[in-house]
Amino acid sequence: MTYQNVNRGRSKKRSGYLKKKTEPYLYLLPTVILMVVLLVVPIYMVIQYSFFDNVIINDNPVFVGFQNFQELLTNESFWVAVKNTLIFVGGSVIAHMIIGITFAMVLNTKYIGPKLKAMFRVIFSLPWMFTAAVIAVLWKMLLNPNGFINFLLVELNLSSTNLEWLASRDLALFSVTMINIWAGYPLFMISILAGLQGIQSQLYESSAIDGANHIKNFFYITLPQLKPILISLILLDFVWTIQQFALIWMTTGGGPIDATEILSTFIYKQGFSEYQYAMASTSAVILLIICTIVAIFYVRHQRGQE
Amino acid sequence: MKIKNFYNKGILNILLMVLAVITLSGCMGSGGDSDSSSETGTNNDNGSNSEGDSDEITLEFQQWWGVELPDGVLREIVDGFTEETGINVELLSNPYADTKTQIAAGAAASTMADVVGLDGAWVYDFAKQGSIANLSTLMDDSGYDQNQLSDQIQVDGNTFMIPVANFAYPMYVNMDILEEAGIEDIPETRSEFTEVANTIYSETGKAGWAIPLSTESPSGIQNNFMSWLWASGGSMLDNGQPNLTDNSDLIDTVEFMKGLFDDGVVAPGAYAMKEADMVEEFTNGRVAFMIDSLAHLNTIQEGAPDMNFDFVPVPVQEGFSGESGMDVANWGIGVAENSEHKEEAWQLVEYMMSPEVNAELAVYANAFPGNANADPDYSDADDLFLKAYELYQDSNPVNEFTGLPTSEELMRTFAEQLQLYIEGDTGEASEMLSETQSIWEEAFE
Incomplete structure (x- = not known):
């Protein structure tokens, strides 16, 4: 073997080693580039904007440090939006869970035939198929003071007057939360149904031998078995609901006055109505922090499961 | 074999990268391109705004x-x-x-x-x-x-x-409802309007008036509220600056509006109502009067072909005899x-x-x-349109929100303050206007 051959062999080995080392990174590169362009850069820009007096419309924005955050946190409207968001998100997530479990258990019962079960599964899943625009139009018609819901309530003597579901300060937040609950429960229902089908029947059989009733079964077998799915769903639903914009915007626009103003509508108005992009970015950063905290919990929970 | 596989993978890898780069360039380059609803002229196929070959x-x-x-x-x-x-x-x-x-x-x-x-x-x-x-x-x-x-x-x-x-905003009136309520004379002043609206409500159970006050699209303040002020020769500005505080014309208009709400003659759901909802209420024969764009004339005629409706001037303040302003x-x-x-x-x-x-x-x-020398041929136009054209020509076209800073936000804050006053949270009209003035002034700074 000549010296040259040895060298060629070494260099081939080295380039092979390099290729082997870099190969995984090359596979990752397209995803990394996409994430940087579509995720990291916009997030970085929004965070950067939040530290300037006003951006985009101002050619020479001035760095103001945390002044925007200070201004925002002392803004009464912001806290109204936070309060409404908490009610909207909290109400939606809790109701999604309760309705989801209930419907999933109904659909999982052995007392309904398979054909009927399949039909109900399709019907109960329908709201999940509609877009926010369709849901908003549909419910605006149903909740119109002269609409079907009021007609039913008056006919059944449950109300003496036509209620202004979306136009009353006392009812509007409740109404939009109800609409969101209706629109979002099927995800819980379908996921929990899958979870219920995964619970081993032996657990129920042995509990029956021990004399446990349905309630005890639910609390000591069903719920603990569903816990991992429920926690994941709750965390995801929290993040999705906190970002809900279209539904609120198309039904009430955040009104009457500020009765249904949530963080997303508050940010939109600051950006596209007042052209205060820096303040809108500041609000968005706060929303980002909240979502990130929830996301961390979600990831930890997922890892814990693994 | 392994080396061959490795090189195959390598080629695949490079191909993937090239594809990703092309995709990304596509994404970045598409920013200025047309969307799905765009149509390009017959002489051009590239759809870009740059010069071609x-x-x-x-x-x-x-x-x-x-x-x-x-x-x-x-x-x-x-x-x-x-x-x-x-x-x-x-x-x-x-x-x-x-x-x-x-x-x-x-x-x-x-x-x-x-x-x-x-x-x-x-x-x-x-x-x-x-x-x-x-x-x-x-x-x-x-x-x-x-x-x-x-x-x-x-x-x-x-x-x-x-x-x-220019789109005029005349007042539409459902003559069928007026007939049903036994009303023969069209109201010309605000007090007459209040009386007529109350009669309509008591006789037919229908709303006398509709105003869309949704904060999502707050143009109701411009088109449906300020129309009353402008019709009576009032103004919300003074030398291009907000003039709401102690503006007696505006105080009267705000109080008049609250009076209609207090009497229960305004179509329900006003705070979540948008212009399209108001048009729908009118088309469905549930509202007697509304101020709306002439552009909706065809929509209403198509939606309610049998409805007998007309255009009338917006009623004015008692004692006003000057030229009425019409919102455009x-x-x-x-x-x-x-x-x-x-x-x-x-x-x-x-x-x-x-x-x-x-x-x-x-x-x-x-x-x-918009061209003063244009001579549109309205000969085939509907009689109602021609009547609205006459009303427009007899009025002074006005829209004080045009050219104001953050106009939409000004309307939105006005709508919110008006709702607070109507709901009784703000005691006096002057107080409501003074509060709105201070909010508006921030936008004018």
Whole structure:
């Protein structure tokens, strides 16, 4: 073997080693580039904007440090939006869970035939198929003071007057939360149904031998078995609901006055109505922090499961 | 074999990377491209606003008019421009709200279409942002005769928008409801209106009046509230600045509005109602009076072909005998500051404002022309339209929100304060107006 051959062999080995080392990174590169362009850069820009007096419309924005955050946190409207968001998100997530479990258990019962079960599964899943625009139009018609819901309530003597579901300060937040609950429960229902089908029947059989009733079964077998799915769903639903914009915007626009103003509508108005992009970015950063905290919990929970 | 596999993988890898780069370039390059609703002129296939291999120029024209005009009309009009000048026009037509959001995003990112449809309420903000071009300069450079324009929307003495078509906001009245309630005389003053609205409610159970006060689209303040003030010769401004505090005309109007709400004669759901909802209520025969755009005339006629309705002047304050103001909204036109073809863009504006084209557009849009020399042929128009035209000609066209800073936000804050007053949270009308004034002043700083 000549010296040259040895060298060629070494260099081939080295380039092979390099290729082997870099190969995984090359596979990752397209995803990394996409994430940087579509995720990291916009997030970085929004965070950067939040530290300037006003951006985009101002050619020479001035760095103001945390002044925007200070201004925002002392803004009464912001806290109204936070309060409404908490009610909207909290109400939606809790109701999604309760309705989801209930419907999933109904659909999982052995007392309904398979054909009927399949039909109900399709019907109960329908709201999940509609877009926010369709849901908003549909419910605006149903909740119109002269609409079907009021007609039913008056006919059944449950109300003496036509209620202004979306136009009353006392009812509007409740109404939009109800609409969101209706629109979002099927995800819980379908996921929990899958979870219920995964619970081993032996657990129920042995509990029956021990004399446990349905309630005890639910609390000591069903719920603990569903816990991992429920926690994941709750965390995801929290993040999705906190970002809900279209539904609120198309039904009430955040009104009457500020009765249904949530963080997303508050940010939109600051950006596209007042052209205060820096303040809108500041609000968005706060929303980002909240979502990130929830996301961390979600990831930890997922890892814990693994 | 392994080496072969490795090289196969390597080639696959490179291919994937190339694909990713192409995809990304596609994503980045698509920012200024047309959306799904765009239509390009017959002479152009590339759909871009840059010069092609030849010296062809394609202008992007973003507006909401194409959606509201009969199918193909706007395309036909701009094709005439292409025939005349050889400049292609790509229409980006979307509904009003989407157009606003897209133009605002374009203004922020300097990717605005060359020519844009504008609402007077947006002009100040886009002009201050430097997103729309100074039309005064373009007009001077081309030696354009400005006297033929019925109006120009200016900021700091410079024109940034030219109204192409004016839409009047007369008062619609459902004559069937009036007949059902036994009312023979049309109300001419506010007190008469209150009386008539109360009679309608007590006799028929229907609403006498409707006002959309949704904060999502707060134009109800401009079109349905301020119309009452302007009809009685009032003003919300003084030398271009807010004049709400201690404005007796405005105090009367606010109190009059609260009176209607207190009497229960206003269509329910006003705080979440949008203009389209109000039109629907009227079309369904549940509301006797409403102030609305003449542009909805056909919609109402098609929705309720048997309904007998008419146009009447907006009732005025007791004792007022001057010329009434009538609210007008515009389809305005402007040129983007970021346009690389400002001269050609101005040519398109000039073409749209030429008497013949402007008259044609006005007829199709059920509007009044922006060119004072235009002579629209309304001979085939509906009798009701002609009556509204007469009312318009007898009135003083007015819209004080045009050209104000953050106009939409001003309307929104006014709507919120008005709702607080109607709900009783604010004790006095003067207090409500004073609070609104302080909020408005921040926008004018």
